[in-house]
Amino acid sequence: MFNRAVALMDLPPGLEEKIRVCNATYTVRFGVRLRGQIQTFTGYRSVHSEHMEPVKGGIRYALGVNQDEVEALAALMTYKCALVEAPFGGSKGGLCLDPRQYEEYELEMITRRFAYELAKRDLIHPSQNVPAPDMGTGEREMSWIADQYARMNTTDINAKACVTGKPPHAGGIQGRTEATGRGVQYAIQEFFRHPSDKKKAGITGGLEGKTVVVQGLGNVGYHAAKFLSEEDGCKVIGIIERDGALVDPKGLNVEAVRNWIGKHGGVAGFADGKFVEDGSKVLEEECDILVPAALEGVINMGNAANIKAPLIVEAANGPVTAGADEILRDKGAVIIPDMYANAGGVTVSYFEWVKNLSHIRFGRMGRRQEEARHQLIVDELERLSAASEVGWELTPNFKEKYLRGAGELELVRSGLDDTMRTAYQACSKVWNERDDVTDLRTASYLVAIDKVATAYRAKGL
Ligand code: NAD
Numbered sequence: 001m002f003n004r005a006v007a008l009m010d011l012p013p014g015l016e017e018k019i020r021v022c023n024a025t026y027t028v029r030f031g032v033r034l035r036g037q038i039q040t041f042t043g044y045r046s047v048h049s050e051h052m053e054p055v056k057g058g059i060r061y062a063l064g065v066n067q068d069e070v071e072a073l074a075a076l077m078t079y080k081c082a083l084v085e086a087p088f089g090g091s092k093g094g095l096c097l098d099p100r101q102y103e104e105y106e107l108e109m110i111t112r113r114f115a116y117e118l119a120k121r122d123l124i125h126p127s128q129n130v131p132a133p134d135m136g137t138g139e140r141e142m143s144w145i146a147d148q149y150a151r152m153n154t155t156d157i158n159a160k161a162c163v164t165g166k167p168p169h170a171g172g173i174q175g176r177t178e179a180t181g182r183g184v185q186y187a188i189q190e191f192f193r194h195p196s197d198k199k200k201a202g203i204t205g206g207l208e209g210k211t212v213v214v215q216g217l218g219n220v221g222y223h224a225a226k227f228l229s230e231e232d233g234c235k236v237i238g239i240i241e242r243d244g245a246l247v248d249p250k251g252l253n254v255e256a257v258r259n260w261i262g263k264h265g266g267v268a269g270f271a272d273g274k275f276v277e278d279g280s281k282v283l284e285e286e287c288d289i290l291v292p293a294a295l296e297g298v299i300n301m302g303n304a305a306n307i308k309a310p311l312i313v314e315a316a317n318g319p320v321t322a323g324a325d326e327i328l329r330d331k332g333a334v335i336i337p338d339m340y341a342n343a344g345g346v347t348v349s350y351f352e353w354v355k356n357l358s359h360i361r362f363g364r365m366g367r368r369q370e371e372a373r374h375q376l377i378v379d380e381l382e383r384l385s386a387a388s389e390v391g392w393e394l395t396p397n398f399k400e401k402y403l404r405g406a407g408e409l410e411l412v413r414s415g416l417d418d419t420m421r422t423a424y425q426a427c428s429k430v431w432n433e434r435d436d437v438t439d440l441r442t443a444s445y446l447v448a449i450d451k452v453a454t455a456y457r458a459k460g461l
Contacts, residue, residue, distance in 0.1 A: 001322055002075070005445030008436055011453055018461070019078075019452055022048045022071040028117045032110050034102075041097060043114050045123040045131075048074035048090040051455040054127055055091035056081060056346060058134025058165075059114075059141070065094035069296075073134075073317055076339060077346070079448035082455075084343045084423045086350040091129055093118070099136045111141050115148040119162070124149055126161035126357070132349045133165040135295075138219065139177060143170045161356035164349035173352040173362075175412035176345075181223020181293075182413065183344015184315045186420035187336055188228065188289065191311070194428055197440075201310045201334035203288065211249075211287040213238035213309070215279075216294025217258055217267075220315045220342060224291055225254045234289070238282045241267045245282040248273030283307060292319035299324045307333065314338035329439050337441040339448060340423055347419045351412055362412065367405035374403050423447075 006016045025046040031038045044067055047055050057077040060070075070092050078090025095114055099107060118124045124131060124145065133142055142165040150159040166172035175182070191197055192207055212234045214225045228234040235251035243266030246252055252273055260270045268275055276282055283290065283303060290309035292298050296318035299307060304324035312328065313336045314320060320328065320335060328335060355362060378399055385392050406414070431443040 001325065001441060002445060002449075005442050005449060008434075008442070009446065009449060009453075011449075012457075015453055015456060018456065019049065019449060020075075022046055022074055023050060025067055025071055025074075026118075026121065026123060027067065028114070030113050030117055032106075032113050034106055034109070041095060041110060041114070043093065043095040043117070044070040045093040045118050045129070046070045046074040046091060047123075047129065048092075049078040049452060050089045051078075051452055051459070052081070052087050052089045054088060054125065054130045056086070056088035056130050056132065056164075056349065057091035057093065058132045058345075059093040059095065059137055059145075060134040061095050061097055061099045061136030061141075063096060063098050065096045070094045076317055078452060079445065080339045080343045080346055082448040082451040083339055083427075083444060084347050084419050085451075086346055088130070088346070088350070091131075092134075093123075093131055094134075104140075107141070108144055111144045112148045115145040116152065119149050119152050124162050126156070126158045126353075130161065130349075130353060131163050132345065133219070135218070139165060139167040139170075139172065142166045142172075146171060157359075158357055161353050164352040164356075165345075166352070171352075171356055173348065173355050173412060174407075174409040175416070176348045176352055177219065178223045178227075179348035179412075179416060180220045180315070180342050180345035181225075182227060183347065183416060183420055184220065184224035184291065184293075184313060184341055185227040185232065186344065186417050187341050187424060188313060189232070190421050190424040191336060194424075196432055197334070197428055200332075202332065203310055208233035210234045210289055211237045212289045212291060213240070213282060213285050213287045214291040214293055214315075215240040215283060215298060215319075216292070216316065217241055217254070217261060218294065220345075221291065221293030222254065222258050224293060224313075224315055226258075228289075229254055237287060238285050239267060240279040240282050240294070243268050243279070245276045245279035246270055246273040247276055247282055247285065289313060291315050295319065297321050299328070301327070304328055305331070307331075310334065311336070314341045317342065325439075325441065335439065335441060337444050339441075339444050340427060343423065344416055344420065347416050348412055351415055362408045363406055363410075367407060370405035371403055374405070378403060 028043050031040050074090050074092035081088040122128045142163050145163045149162040160171035214221045225236050229236045239246045246267050284306040286308045290312045293315035299320045301323040304327035311334050317338050426447045427443040437443050
C-alpha cells in the first residue's frame, strides 16, 4: 500500500526507503513468578520513525503479537500521526499473551515488569516514547504503566505524560476511552458531507436509517456502533464477535448486546436477532456500512469478492489485506482507511499528553468567563424582548444550552471533530483532484507521506 502511494510521488532519491523502513525494534523476554513457577513473556516495542518526538503508539496484548506485526503497526502510526497533525513519530508495542487467562493482580505484575523493561531503555518516556491502549489493554494497564514510570522517575514532574489513555482520575482526559469510536463516527459523518465521495460509493441520502454491520464490540467497535445508532439514526443490523454473530434486520440494541457480552463472554444466547455461528460470514451481509473493528486481515482474498457493503470503514488496524483491497477497489467499494478512520484515539491521546505537560485541565481558565459573556447577551435579549411591543420569547432550552461554557469533554470532542474533518478534507481533495489517485487509502498515504517527507527535508537526517 505504501509502495502504491510513493510510486505517485516525487521524493528525493533514498528518502522513500528511509521513510519506509522501521528504525528500531526492541525485543524483551522477562520472567514473572506466577502460580508457583516462573513464566517467561516476550514483548516488543518498535520505533518506526523519529522525524518527530516523542514517538507514539499503542501496546497490544494478544497471543498473535510478533515482530512483523508490531513493525507494520508502528509504520501505520507514523502515517496516522502525520495525517491528523499530531506532532509524533510512529511506534507500537506488544506483549504475547492472552489477557483473559490471567487474574487482575497477575496482569498488574506482568504489566509493571514490561513497563520497567521498556522505561529502563527510554522506550516509555514523556519526551521520547509515549504508549497508549490497543487491543487487550485499556485504562487500567495505562494507569499501572504511568505509576511504574513515576516510581522509577520520582523527580520527573512530567511523569504522567509518559503514557496516554489513563483514567481521568489518574491523569487521563475526558473522552479518551470513547475517542477512537467517536472518531470513527466523525469520519463517517464527514464522508457523508461530501456528495462526490458518496457518489463514488453509490450511496445516496444521509446517515439516518443506514444499515451497519460491526465486527468486534470492544472499545472501538462498541463506541462507534453506539454513537452511530443512538445519535445518527443508523441501524446496527449485525454484530460479529469471537463466538459468532447476531443479525437482526430491525436493528440491534448495542448497549444491551455489550452488557450481554460482559456477563456471558460472547453474543450466543442473546434474546434478539438470529445467532450465526460462523461470525465471519456476516461480513458478507447486505448493508450500507461495514465496520471491521476487531482484528487485522479479516477481509482477505478468500472473502473480498463476497463483501456487499459499498462503504467499508477500517476501525481496526489493517482489517483489509492488500489483495482484498484491490478486489474491493475493482468492485467499486469505497474504503475509509485505518490510517484515517481510527485516528481519533491518537488525536485525543495528543490532547491528554498536552494536558499532562501543561498540568491543567482544558477549559479551567475560560469556562466561567465564557458563561459570563453569554449571560450578557441573554440579559440583553431579554431586556429587548421586554421592551418590544411584539413580545418575543427565547426558544425553550436556548438559555440553558447557550449559557453553558465548554468543559473538558466538550472541548475534546470539538478538537477531535475538527481534526477528523480537516484530515478527511485533505484526503478527499487529493482523491477528487488527481486522476492518478483512485482511492481514499492512496490519497491518505500521499497526504501523510508528504508531511513526513517535509519534516525530514526541514530538519535533515
Ligand atoms: P478490544 O480488545 O477492546 O476489542 C476487540 C474486540 O474484538 C473484542 O470485543 C473481542 O472480543 C473482539 N474480537 C476478537 N477476536 C474476534 C474475532 N475473531 N471476530 C470478532 N470479534 C473478535 O480492542 P480495541 O481497542 O477495540 O481495538 C480494536 C481494533 O482497533 C484493533 O485493530 C486496534 O489496533 C484498533 N485501534 C484501537 C484503538 C484504541 O484506542 N483502542 C485506536 C486505534 C486503533
